[in-house]
Amino acid sequence: MANLAEQFVHEMWTAPRAWLLLLLPLFLLLLRSWWATLFGLGANRARDHHQQQQQQQQRDGHHRLPPSPPALPVLGHLHLVGSLPHVSLRDLAGRHGPDLMLLRLGSLPVLVVSSPRAAEAVLRTHDHVFASRPHSLVGEVVLYGPSDVGFAPHGDYWRRARKLITAHLLSARRVQSFRHAREGEVGAVVGRIAEAAAAGAAVDAGELLSSFANDLVCRAVMGASFRSEGRNRLFRQLVCDTTPLLAGFNVEELFPFLARFGVLKKVVRARSERLRRRWDELLDRLIQDHESKYEPMAASDPKDDDDFIHVLLSVRQDYGLTRDQMKGLLLDVFVGGIDSVSSTLEFTIAELMRKPRVMEKLQAEVRSSTPTGQEIVSEDDLKSMPYLRAVTKESLRVHNVTPLLAPHLSMASCSVDGYAIPAGVQVLINAWAIARDARYWGEDAEEFVPERFIDGGSAVDVSFKGSDFQFLTFGSGRRMCAGMNFAVATVEVMLANLVHRFDWELPPGKEGRDIDMSQVFGLVVRRKEKLLLVPKLRA
Numbered sequence: 001m002a003n004l005a006e007q008f009v010h011e012m013w014t015a016p017r018a019w020l021l022l023l024l025p026l027f028l029l030l031l032r033s034w035w036a037t038l039f040g041l042g043a044n045r046a047r048d049h050h051q052q053q054q055q056q057q058q059r060d061g062h063h064r065l066p067p068s069p070p071a072l073p074v075l076g077h078l079h080l081v082g083s084l085p086h087v088s089l090r091d092l093a094g095r096h097g098p099d100l101m102l103l104r105l106g107s108l109p110v111l112v113v114s115s116p117r118a119a120e121a122v123l124r125t126h127d128h129v130f131a132s133r134p135h136s137l138v139g140e141v142v143l144y145g146p147s148d149v150g151f152a153p154h155g156d157y158w159r160r161a162r163k164l165i166t167a168h169l170l171s172a173r174r175v176q177s178f179r180h181a182r183e184g185e186v187g188a189v190v191g192r193i194a195e196a197a198a199a200g201a202a203v204d205a206g207e208l209l210s211s212f213a214n215d216l217v218c219r220a221v222m223g224a225s226f227r228s229e230g231r232n233r234l235f236r237q238l239v240c241d242t243t244p245l246l247a248g249f250n251v252e253e254l255f256p257f258l259a260r261f262g263v264l265k266k267v268v269r270a271r272s273e274r275l276r277r278r279w280d281e282l283l284d285r286l287i288q289d290h291e292s293k294y295e296p297m298a299a300s301d302p303k304d305d306d307d308f309i310h311v312l313l314s315v316r317q318d319y320g321l322t323r324d325q326m327k328g329l330l331l332d333v334f335v336g337g338i339d340s341v342s343s344t345l346e347f348t349i350a351e352l353m354r355k356p357r358v359m360e361k362l363q364a365e366v367r368s369s370t371p372t373g374q375e376i377v378s379e380d381d382l383k384s385m386p387y388l389r390a391v392t393k394e395s396l397r398v399h400n401v402t403p404l405l406a407p408h409l410s411m412a413s414c415s416v417d418g419y420a421i422p423a424g425v426q427v428l429i430n431a432w433a434i435a436r437d438a439r440y441w442g443e444d445a446e447e448f449v450p451e452r453f454i455d456g457g458s459a460v461d462v463s464f465k466g467s468d469f470q471f472l473t474f475g476s477g478r479r480m481c482a483g484m485n486f487a488v489a490t491v492e493v494m495l496a497n498l499v500h501r502f503d504w505e506l507p508p509g510k511e512g513r514d515i516d517m518s519q520v521f522g523l524v525v526r527r528k529e530k531l532l533l534v535p536k537l538r539a
């Protein structure tokens with residue numbers, strides 16, 4: 001779909017009879033313009049009054065709104081946002097608001113943040129004002145309220161839930177204790193690649209890496225691998241069906257007045273409820289299985305290597321968790337943890353295929369730092385691999401798979417950079433644009449150059465952990481990614497193992513420079529083109 005305006009028309013078409021409603025505002029607009037022509041004098045007076053108001057606002061710096069491009073009636077700026085919103089928003093910001101820009105997408109006011117300075121104002125100085133999330137009907141139904149952390153509005157529930165997952169599910173200690181499971185899943189992938197290498201077959205890197213990320217999350221949640229039973233595949237299908245609905249820019253959110261007519265709301269709700277029933281079926285069964293096995297021990301403190309369902313059962317009384325809230329928190333891990341990791345890995349291996357120099361340097365480091373005869377690179381071995389860390393950081397910078405972070409919402413009006421930001425405005429932080437801006441990263445900002453992150457490099461001290469506002473892949477402040485440790489540990493160990501025992505070739509007739517790096521936008525950005533690679537066991 002070419003842009004959001006087209007998406008809107010598509011969604012209207014698929015919602016029975018709803019498109020008729022579009023005619024209503026258009027009719028009202030025609031009526032208004034006819035009225036204005038007829039009573040031109042009155043219209044001119046109104047325009048003079050509006051200009052006077054604007055001049056008054058400009059004289060009084062605190063009441064200025066951030067700059068905006070010219071808007072269309074009804075659509076606002078929707079027609080200016082293409083199929084890759086982060087790219088359109090960067091281009092628009094360059095022309096209209098390099099730090100802050102106010103758009104109207106349908107009837108939704110959206111503040112676009114495009115510089116480290118403005119991002120710091122929103123995510124650090126005024127973090128307490130911008131720490132909420134916009135309401136989404138899909139989130140309300142599919143995410144049990146929402147009872148997850150990622151979509152929950154700021155407030156007591158979110159605070160409690162965030163504390164639970166950061167202290168018990170995704171803490172650095174638990175991520176570390178989970179290393180053997182991670183190494184086990186990595187070993188299974190290495191086995192699959194070795195089979196393909198022996199048969200001289202190509203592997204689909206996207207498929208391989210997303211089933212790896214899915215199997216890993218399933219194992220973290222359930223404690224064992226259900227790959228052979230096919231249960232993992234059911235989860236994968238469900239995640240694939242859920243993420244497009246949660247990706248935002250839904251018609252009922254852009255045009256709430258249409259939702260009020262009821263037709264659209266019913267369609268979206270029905271679609272979401274079908275999805276939720278499928279989640280219920282799987283998650284209820286899993287939780288019941290765990291309850292029957294673990295109930296006697298549930299009161300005891302969770303151990304480091306317990307699976308996530310066991311941990312939630314152990315702390316549910318302390319946190320007063322309901323069954324739906326438990327399911328919401330598990331959905332955080334499925335929705336937040338699979339596509340983000342696999343897409344990052346796929347972009348990274350594609351970059352390595354385009355840059356043989358970087359691939360060879362990385363292979364040399366990984367191979368020389370792993371004990372001879374050891375089939376799997378362990379997490380201990382990674383400690384002596386600074387170039388691997390630099391490659392991972394560079395990939396997280398250039399191929400930020402969550403380019404606009406997750407939308408924030410202003411809970412009160414406040415002043416940022418001399419502009420008035422009203423309450424109830426959605427905030428998109430264009431982390432992708434900031435991370436590729438030559439003003440903060442130098443002339444080679446768009447290039448994949450891991451050396452910038454190692455000794456002597458221009459960005460050696462720049463980190464993605466939330467203190468450097470030119471590198472916001474995981475966000476910053478109180479809504480920062482809760483799964484960063486889990487993600488980085490997974491990407492690093494899988495990447496090291498992809499290049500340790502294998503050399504990689506493209507299918508006959510293709511060269512590195514032919515690899516198309518085009519993206520498809522969604523909750524997580526992914527590669528558009530399938531990446532087929534031929535593994536060769538290293539001699």
Ligand code: HEM
Pocket residue numbers: 149150151162170332333336337338340341344401402405406407408472473474475476478479480481482483484486487
């Ligand atoms: C490369 C992988 C990943 C990237 C790039 C990423 C990025 C992000 C970003 C940008 C946000 C929103 C920050 C904001 O709104 O300011 C976020 C939130 C979140 N992420 Fe991740 N993430 C990744 C992996 C994971 C994993 C593996 C998990 C869980 C296992 C996870 C769980 C979450 C949760 C729960 C939130 C919501 C935090 C909140 O709203 O309080 N993420 N992530």
